Amino acid sequence: MMNYGRGPAVHARGLTVVRGGSTVLDALAFDVPRGRVTGLLGPSGCGKSTLMRAIVGTQAKVTGTLDVLGHPAGDPRLRPRIGYVTQDPSVYDDLTVRQNLDYFAAVLHPGRSARGRRRESVTRAIEDVDLTRHADALAGNLSGGRRSRVSLAVALLGAPELLVLDEPTVGLDPVLRRDLWHLFHTLAADRGATLLVSSHVMDEAERCHRLLLLREGRLLAEDAPDALRDRTGSDTVEAAFLHLVDEAGAAAARPPEPARPITAQESAR
Numbered sequence: 001m002m003n004y005g006r007g008p009a010v011h012a013r014g015l016t017v018v019r020g021g022s023t024v025l026d027a028l029a030f031d032v033p034r035g036r037v038t039g040l041l042g043p044s045g046c047g048k049s050t051l052m053r054a055i056v057g058t059q060a061k062v063t064g065t066l067d068v069l070g071h072p073a074g075d076p077r078l079r080p081r082i083g084y085v086t087q088d089p090s091v092y093d094d095l096t097v098r099q100n101l102d103y104f105a106a107v108l109h110p111g112r113s114a115r116g117r118r119r120e121s122v123t124r125a126i127e128d129v130d131l132t133r134h135a136d137a138l139a140g141n142l143s144g145g146r147r148s149r150v151s152l153a154v155a156l157l158g159a160p161e162l163l164v165l166d167e168p169t170v171g172l173d174p175v176l177r178r179d180l181w182h183l184f185h186t187l188a189a190d191r192g193a194t195l196l197v198s199s200h201v202m203d204e205a206e207r208c209h210r211l212l213l214l215r216e217g218r219l220l221a222e223d224a225p226d227a228l229r230d231r232t233g234s235d236t237v238e239a240a241f242l243h244l245v246d247e248a249g250a251a252a253a254r255p256p257e258p259a260r261p262i263t264a265q266e267s268a269r
Contacts, residue, residue: 007070009034009162009194010055014064017050017217024050026217027064032196032210034161037188039208040198041241047217048198049087052164055196056084069161080108083155083163087170089147090154093140097131097150098122100139104154125153128183145172152180156187163187165197169204181207202238213241220244 010032017025025047032038040048053059054066057074066073069081091100105118126135129149134142139150148168155163165184169177181204187193188209197208205211206225213220213228221228221244225237234240 007034008032009069010196011067012065015051015054015066016063017047017054017059018061018063019050024217025054028219030212030219030222032194032212034194035188035192036209037184037195037197037207038210038212039205040196040212040214041202041205041237042200042214044200046214048200048214049166051214052084052166052196052198056082056164080158081161083158083160085148085151085155085163085165085168087166089139089144089151091139091147091150094138096136096138097126097142097153098135100150101125101153101157105157108158121157121159125156128156129153130179145176148172149180159191159193161193163193163195165195167198167200169199170201177204202236202241205237205241211237213244215245215248218248220248 008031010030012031013029015025015028016023028051040051042048050059054062055068055073057068057078062073068075068078071078092103095103101122102118105122109118109121126132129152131146131149131153134146139147142150152165152168155165163184169180172180184195184197185207188195197204199205208225210222210224211228212222220241221231223231228237228240229235232240232243234243
């Protein structure tokens with residue numbers, strides 16, 4: 001297991017994103033622990049993708065504090081240390097699986113001296129995502145699930161310390177989803193990698209070590225699945241999420257308490 005350092009992998013305080021006059025992320029404060037699988041859960045449109053882009057340094061108009069692996073988000077020194085998988089597969093359809101990985105490995109590790117390192121990282125990444133039998137198939141001829149796995153393999157090439165995965169299992173069959181989650185936990189347990197995995201499928205929350213529950217750009221809760229269930233008296237994380245939504249709605253609807261009148265003594269001070 002590799003030791004990537006101390007402190008949280010991601011540290012956010014007052015993290016805010018305003019786009020087109022609308023607040024997409026509203027003063028978020030959270031930490032993502034190293035070497036664990038953290039789930040970013042919430043309905044579509046709640047700001048999950050915006051938050052992930054902010055963490056990898058591709059989101060504009062971010063205010064507040066956002067430190068990633070000990071540096072401000074977007075710092076050039078972070079590029080080789082982070083793997084990012086978007087919702088849409090980022091591969092070249094006219095190249096084979098291996099050719100895609102060879103290309104990205106050459107970008108990551110340029111020069112003749114790194115040829116052996118590139119070959120080793122490509123082979124390992126293909127094995128990690130279980131595409132060895134399809135290594136010589138054109139990416140454009142693969143199923144959607146396998147193309148998504150090629151994107152994940154690209155992100156794994158440099159053995160990143162932090163993997164940011166935007167809904168990597170959406171639309172996949174149950175067996176493939178199970179296998180990918182097994183891989184995520186292996187990367188955390190055996191290689192010390194930190195994974196931030198977003199999803200709007202609440203049953204995937206049970207597979208995470210820790211959860212960030214997001215709704216309408218606000219953080220409802222940050223805790224382990226068991227703690228969230230205990231805190232809300234719920235049997236599932238989905239029920240806990242709904243409980244927290246109702247709780248937040250009731251608090252917002254509650255009229256503000258009237259201001260306490262100032263006494264003469266306080267006024268004299």
